[in-house]
Amino acid sequence: MPLIILTGLPTSGKSTRAKQLHDYLAERIPGTKYRLHLISDDSLSISRSVYDLSTVPVHTRSANASEKDARAAIYGAVKRVLSDKDIVILDGLNYIKGWRYQLHCEAKAVRTPSCILQIGCSKERAQQVNEDRLKRSQATADEEGADTTGDTAEPYEPANWENLVFRHEEPNPMTRWDSPLFTIIWEDDDEQVKKTFDSLWEAVAGDGRKIIRPNQATEPRGRDASGDYLYMLDRETQDIVKRILDQQGDDGGGEVRVSLSGGKKELVVELPARKIGLPELQRHRRAFMGLNRGGIGLEKVTNMAADSLRESFVNYLNNAFENE
Numbered sequence: 001m002p003l004i005i006l007t008g009l010p011t012s013g014k015s016t017r018a019k020q021l022h023d024y025l026a027e028r029i030p031g032t033k034y035r036l037h038l039i040s041d042d043s044l045s046i047s048r049s050v051y052d053l054s055t056v057p058v059h060t061r062s063a064n065a066s067e068k069d070a071r072a073a074i075y076g077a078v079k080r081v082l083s084d085k086d087i088v089i090l091d092g093l094n095y096i097k098g099w100r101y102q103l104h105c106e107a108k109a110v111r112t113p114s115c116i117l118q119i120g121c122s123k124e125r126a127q128q129v130n131e132d133r134l135k136r137s138q139a140t141a142d143e144e145g146a147d148t149t150g151d152t153a154e155p156y157e158p159a160n161w162e163n164l165v166f167r168h169e170e171p172n173p174m175t176r177w178d179s180p181l182f183t184i185i186w187e188d189d190d191e192q193v194k195k196t197f198d199s200l201w202e203a204v205a206g207d208g209r210k211i212i213r214p215n216q217a218t219e220p221r222g223r224d225a226s227g228d229y230l231y232m233l234d235r236e237t238q239d240i241v242k243r244i245l246d247q248q249g250d251d252g253g254g255e256v257r258v259s260l261s262g263g264k265k266e267l268v269v270e271l272p273a274r275k276i277g278l279p280e281l282q283r284h285r286r287a288f289m290g291l292n293r294g295g296i297g298l299e300k301v302t303n304m305a306a307d308s309l310r311e312s313f314v315n316y317l318n319n320a321f322e323n324e
């Protein structure tokens with residue numbers, strides 16, 4: 001299995017469900033090949049304040065160093081244990097789609113499935129949980145009595161909480177990296193939760209699980225920390241779009257060859273049997289750039305050069321055209 005990525009608003013009940021899933025799987029795995037791991041901000045001692053952009057100057061907001069460091073730590077922790085024999089529950093906000101894409105690629109690279117467990121909760125209820133936490137932590141600071149609720153987790157500063165809600169990118173089950181998608185809502189009772197966990201198990205560890213084959217598109221890649229990464233991302237993808245427009249046949253279809261620097265290797269884009277126009281290619285390019293734009297903090301994990309970017313975009317396009 002297996003990487004199970006939780007996602008949801010801050011204070012929406014993610015850890016509660018992650019623990020329930022952990023208990024459920026702990027009962028299911030004896031006698032199977034699986035080992036079980038639960039990774040979360042708390043298990044890695046990551047404070048909720050790392051997500052706080054309010055202390056970062058506006059012009060550098062996309063580059064919040066502490067959040068990037070936190071992501072690198074989470075990524076490293078997942079990578080260390082993830083295999084086809086290890087079930088990893090990743091409890092966290094996981095609110096950026098590009099981040100979920102990278103995790104999906106990481107799983108695929110070790111030939112194991114990934115899935116998303118979305119925790120649904122209204123904004124108002126989640127906010128109430130955070131406000132209660134804030135009050136309790138204030139009362140503890142003022143020594144006004146011990147906490148009796150059992151929820152001793154750290155609250156988010158209100159502006160940080162609001163900002164995280166604003167930045168949250170809902171999973172989209174139409175994309176490879178956000179599927180299969182399972183959803184549990186706050187109100188779900190034990191029976192409903194068990195049903196969802198049963199389906200999740202079936203999809204990623206049961207007989208119905210897909211065979212995962214790694215391909216170059218899903219091999220995880222980092223960013224070129226030294227160069228101007230965004231410039232390179234733009235330039236290389238533009239160049240491939242141009243080659244496709246130049247080389248495709250009059251009626252479309254066929255193969256387009258894209259060489260890597262120094263002619264070391266040639267990549268092939270397999271086009272569908274129809275003419276592809278600039279708007280469609282630009283749409284794919286923008287989607288790819290959206291997924292690979294900086295700011296998800298994996299610079300320290302690997303190094304991504306122009307060649308691997310080109311390779312990655314070619315594979316992305318081949319995946320996109322594959323089903324036609």
Ligand SMILES: Nc1ncnc2c1ncn2[C@@H]1O[C@H](COP(=O)(O)OP(=O)(O)OP(=O)(O)O)[C@@H](O)[C@H]1O
Pocket residue numbers: 008009010011012013014015016017129150151153154185186187188
């Ligand atoms: N479905 C639920 N029904 C009732 N109470 C719940 C439910 N889910 C969570 N809670 C309560 O809400 C509080 C916050 O839950 P939890 O810590 O799971 O949220 P979280 O999303 O993991 O928070 P954070 O974003 O800080 O990691 C806890 O007191 C928990 O007991």
